[in-house]
Amino acid sequence: MNVYKGREKDIMAKDSFKLIANNKKAYHDYFIEDKYEAGIELFGTEVKSIRMGKCSIKEAYIRIERGEVLIHGMHVNPYEKGNIFNKDPLRVRRLLMHRAEIRRLESRIAQKGYTLVPLQVYFKGSLVKVEVGLARGKKLYDKREDIARRDQKREVLREFKQDLR
Secondary structure, eight states: OOTTTTTHHHHHHHHOEEEEEEOHHHHHHEEEEEEEEEEEOOOHHHHHHHHTTOEEOTTOEEEEETTEEEEESOEEOOOTTOGGGOOOTTOOEEEEOOHHHHHHHHHHHTSTTEEEEEEEEEEETTEEEEEEEEEEEOOHHHHHHHHHHHHHHHHHHHHHHHHHO
C-alpha cells in the first residue's frame, strides 16, 4: 500500500523550474561574482501575468535601501482580466532575502565597482523567484575579449562539424 498516495505531485512540484525572464545583457556588461536567490513580493494579478510570461528585467536594477532589497525597473504587464486590481507595471518591488544575506551584500556593494543585477525570474514550484547577481562592471576591452573568445569558440565548433562530415 502506498502511504504517499497523492503526494507525488506535491513533491515533484517543489522541484519544478520554469524560466520566465532572462537578463543576457547582464552577462555582457558585468562579471558575475556571486548569485543569490530571492523571493519577490507580488500581488495576485502580477503573479497571473508572470505565469503567462509577461515580465521583463532588461532595464531592471537592484538597490538596498533601509535594510530592504528593492528591484527597480522590472516590467510586469498588467493582467488582462485584472481590471481595478492591476498595479503599476513599473512599480518598485521588494525582494525577500535573509537579513544576514542583505548585510553581506551591503558590505560587498560598499566596495567600489560592485552592484546588484537581476539575472533571471523563474517559478520554483509555485513561487516566483529572482536570481540576483553580485556584479562588477566590465571595461570596453573586457567586452571585446569576450566577443573574440566567443567568435573563436564558434570557429572551432564549425571546423569540428566540417571534419565530421
